[in-house]
Amino acid sequence: MSVSGIQSNASTYNNDNVSANSSAGDMSSLFLTLLVAQIQNQDPLNPTDGTEYVSQLAQMSQVQSMENMSALMNQNATLIDNIQVLTTAGLVGQTVMVQSDSIEMGEQAIDGRLTLGHAATNVTVTVKDSAGVEKTIDLGAQDAGQVDFTIDPEELGLEPGKYTLSVVTDTGEQTVPIEIAGTVNNVRIPLEGGAALLNIPGLGEVPYYKVSQFGGKPSASATA
Incomplete structure (x- = not known):
């Protein structure tokens, strides 16, 4: 800048x-x-x-x-x-959290966080590629609130590419918010005007107003 x-x-x-x-x-x-x-x-x-x-x-x-x-x-x-x-x-180099149900997977693991409305005895994060092939991350029993997780491409056997995320619980929660953590590489101000765009690995360019948390990095609570 x-x-x-x-x-x-x-x-x-x-x-x-x-x-x-x-x-x-x-x-x-x-x-x-x-x-x-x-x-x-x-x-x-x-x-x-x-x-x-x-x-x-x-x-x-x-x-x-x-x-x-x-x-x-x-x-x-x-x-x-x-x-x-x-x-x-000032956000360049800082870690942020962005609510998203899709990621661009590379070789590095990606940290995430989900928020449960109710306690559950079985929580699973599903990672699905463009061909519909699914991999799962079993988080086991979790209390209501925020739950951290990590998507490790090596352990899950994930090739680089775009994936969609979803959460399944034994309580049948229909909508479970998912947030992805990432470090801001750079900031771009569109020439045509509008919100500043943050370039974040795994998420691409994200509008400034979609950031749900500034600073902090979730520690993985479970991996596949």
């Missing part, structure tokens, strides 16, 4: 601020010029009611307030983007 990119955003913020103030000032000057011209050229036998001028001034004030509010919102959006850049840049 280059410093120049951050400076560029800050420059944009300052330019937008100056532009907004100049626009509001120009509008106010133009309105006053027109108002003075209106007063000078009114019919002396049928002068304009003073309340009309007050109404026009009030309308002008409302327009200026709306323009200033819009400019402030744009400035805040720029500041939030800058903060996101600084925050995500």
Whole structure:
């Protein structure tokens, strides 16, 4: 993440601020010029009611307030983007947890964690490849809450590739959240805008907002 990119955003913020103030000032000057011209050229036998001028001034004030509010919102959006850049840049090399039911298996083991809603006497993690071949990791009896596990490709005989994960319990839980741990290799800010993308081994590029935990690494509670 280059410093120049951050400076560029800050420059944009300052330019937008100056532009907004100049626009509001120009509008106010133009309105006053027109108002003075209106007063000078009114019919002396049928002068304009003073309340009309007050109404026009009030309308002008409302327009200026709306323009200033819009400019402030744009400035805040720029500041939030800058903060996101600084925050995500600091994640490089850090371990995070991401909720996912699929992984890209390589040669290295992948740590994961599941969350049980109820205690179970038999918990199994199923790892299935694109051809539908399944391998299982028996976690045995587990209490309700978080349960750590490890997917070891050597022990399970898994070839590099994409796999889907699921959990089966003897209590019949239909949905068991699965989280995968990984170290952030780099952070990419899309040129077209949007959330920062974290490159994590085993998960690929993951939007910043999908991270469920920052820091910490689960220790394997069971392997196949």
